[in-house]
Amino acid sequence: MLAIGRRYLNFWPVFWAFFLLVIQVVTNLWLPTITADLINRGIAEADMKYIWSMGAIMLLVALLSWFSAIGNVYFASKQSQGLGMKLRRDLFKKVLFMDERHFQDFGDATLITRTTNDVTQLQNLYQTMLRMMLMAPMMLIGSIFMAWKLSHDLMVVFLIALPILTVAVAVNIAIAMPRFRSMQKKIDKINLIFQQGLTGVRVIRAFNRDAYELEKFDHANRDLTKTSRVVLTTIALLMPIMTVILSFTNVGIVWFGAKLIGQNLMGMGSLVAFLTYATQILMSFMQLSAVAVMVPRAQVSATRVREVLNRVDKITDENADVIVNPVVNMRENTDAIVNPVVNMRENTDVIVNPVVNMRENADVIVNLAVNIEENTDVNKMPRLELKNVSFKFDEAQRPALQDVSVKVKAGEMLAIIGGTGSGKSTLLNLLARLMDVTQGSIELDGQDIRQMRQQDLHEKVALTQQKAMLFSGTVRSNLRFGKADASDSEMWQALEIAQAADFVREQGGLDLAVEQNGANFSGGQRQRLSIARTLIKPAEIYLFDDSFSALDFATDSRLRKALNASVRHQDKIKVLVAQRIATVMNAQQILVLENGRTVGLGNHEQLARTCPQYQEIMRSQLSDEDLAKMGISLENEEISSKTHDRSGNTGPSQLMKGGKRQ
Structure with missing residues (x-):
């Protein structure tokens, strides 16, 4: 927690906040003494001149205290709000560049909670720290000293009250502190369930699982409420307990003070001043108690924030060389x-x-x-080469990809096809360096992409994922994610290639509104807009991760023809993951994957003759007439069966028509 303060707080504003706070404390400690003198000498002796002079001094001291308090609040608020702003910025930046694996480990629900709720906790603590946490101990020590100067005898009352207050605070913290971390985790759970309910509302309704989801949310909500009730009730009880102790302390001071006045051992003004110091002592103790309750909760938040900020990413630019043309x-x-x-x-x-x-x-x-x-x-001209690429997820029993090698020249299209879990999407993530290879290397223009700066690599790579992600705004603003200075003609050209120009033109043009996640478009329309955003980017490699899956066959065919005919993209490398034979059959190279291994590499004609797995995909998708034209027989599937026996799989092949990747 202190490390966060050292990193995000500025020295001079903190210094001025502390300086003004010292002035406020000194003036607050001085005022009761002035009051005592005013009563003992001015009022008791009816000295109006003294009353006016001391009254003027009291007014000046009060004004000084007021202005110093305003200044302290200003600097404390500015620093705490600035800390919150910087923390949220750094957390968002960290998440933007976080490794895919780390993002999955955290989950988006807890990342949202840490960026909002946890940062707010820290923000409030540092504002309190620059005010109450610094002021309370100074006021406590100063008031005890000033009260002791006024009367040694009345200090006996505090010797009774302070231990009782200490025990009350200790019990309060002991009950509340262990439950703060549990509260934060339960808030994460609430956010996760609520987020899943929002994003999956159609699925929930389709399967009639409304009651189940409501029950799950209600259970998590009750669990959080139960923990919060214990914590907040415990904290809330502290204040009335301390108020009762304060009241009895004041009664004791007045009772003993009256005796001392009767014995002429203390003046009336001194008793009034002592009561003021007593109130300041107990109020300072109450403030310290409130801080003591706040600190453990903020410490939990600080730990959760540091877990994100200090997470070391595996994908870095440490090995990046100077890129020379x-x-x-x-x-x-x-x-x-x-x-x-x-x-x-x-x-x-x-x-x-x-x-x-x-x-x-x-x-x-x-x-x-x-x-x-x-x-x-x-x-x-760009050149892409995969050399014995292998990849294994952490704690996985077997590699997701193993010994994959392929060369792709400028202007060529590499199509990747295979069953669910065969490693197709993993391979594209490696090409975009969202993950790093475990063994082997991926080279672009003869240079290992791990030796390139991520920014330089990402400028050369454009990726369209299967799940199209559109941002709220307009079609124009979404397309400019691909190219910030794109002209209208460039946008329409990209939309034409992606077969999205017609519906965009009909519904309002480039300024057509796009809702969050493109909710106002169909699945196919979202994919086409996402493809257009990729195509408008001046990249060297275009990656399509099964991004044609929501398109009908006719639109798919027109899009591929337009892409092949595009002069701008003719000399670029295109890597396409697909499930349909019709989508991949015109590619210059087709890579067939099974269980992360290469089982076929060549063009359509070559694989149709020599690759059993590719033949099986064709059998599952093409008619007998189409297969006969290609020379593929359905008389027996012995080759395919033997291949599956060798790979250790049993039962039907997983290379099925329209299979959705996971």
Whole structure:
């Protein structure tokens, strides 16, 4: 908790808050003494001049206390609110760049709670700390000293009251503190159930599970209420208990003070001042008690916030090299080739006969340099290569991907097909470096992507996921996620390729409103808008993670034809995960995965003849007539059965038509 304060609080505002607080404490401790003198000398002796002078001093001291209190509140509020703002910003930034695995470990419900509720707890604590937590101990110590100066005898009353107060506070904290962490976890659970209820409301209604979800929420709600009731009741009881103790203490002070006045051992003004100090002592103790209750809860929140901020991501830029454009290197190297020619020509005065040969060779070298210069455009073309890529999730028994190798050149499309759990989406996440490979490497333009800055890599990669994610706003604002300065013509071009232009134009154009998650569009429309957002990005590699799944066959076909015909995307690499044979059959390369392993790699014609798993997918999706045209027989499935026996699977193949990935 202190570490958070050191990191997010500024020194000078905290210094001024503390300085003004000291002034406020000093003035508050001085006022009862002035009051005592005013009563003992001014009122008792009817000295109006003294009364007016002391009254003026009291007014000035009170004004000084008032202004210092306002200044302290200003700086304390500014710092605490600033701390909350910075914490929320850093938490959001951390979540944005968090590893996929870590995000799944936390869950979005608890991340929301930590960013809102826990930060608010810390914000309130630091505001209290800069006010009450610093003021209370100073007032307590100062008031005890001033009261002791006024009367040693009346201090006996405090020797009885303070231990009782200490026991009351200790019992209160002992009951409440262990339940604070439990409360936060139960708030997380409430948020999770509520969030799932909102996002899954259609499924809940479709399966008639309303009563079950209500019961589940009610159970979690009652559980949180029970814990909160114990905690808040315990805390609430502290204040009346302390008020009762304060009242009895004041009665004791007045009773003993009256005796001392009767014996002429104390003046009336001194008793009034002592009562004021007694009130300040007990109020300071009550404030410390409130802080003591607040600190454990804030400590829990600080721990939860630090768990997020201090989580070390596996995907970092630590190994990133300086990215050098190979084209620049080649152009620079042409000088190294041409310069020797100049040197040779300069030495012609010394060597006469070889000059002709050298000049002839120089022409060859110069021509070579020209050729390299002309070929720089070829080297600008992206190249993607997977070298023996393997990946294993933490605590998983077997790898999700194992020894996958493939090369993709500029302008080619790599299609990936396979059954549920075969590793298709995992492979795309590795290509986008949302996760890092366990073994092997993924190289883009000859450079391992782990040696590239994430920002540089993500500028070269555009990803469309199966579950289309649209942000609230307009079609225009969503498309500009792909390219911030995209013109209207570029947007319409991307929409045309994605087969989304017609319904966007009919419903209001680029300024068509988009609700949260694209709730005002159908599944197919959301996917097409998501594809358009990807296509508008000037990337080198376009990744489509089963993002055609919600499209009908005709729209799917038109979209792929438009994409292949797009001049802007012709020299780009396209990697497509799909379940349909019709979607992948025109790709230059098709990668067939099963249980994370490569079982087929080639074009459609090659795999249709040689890959049993690919043949089985074709049998599940294509008619006998279509299969006959391709030369695929349905007479027996011995090859397929043997393949499944070797892989250790039994029963029907998981490579079924329209199978949805998990």
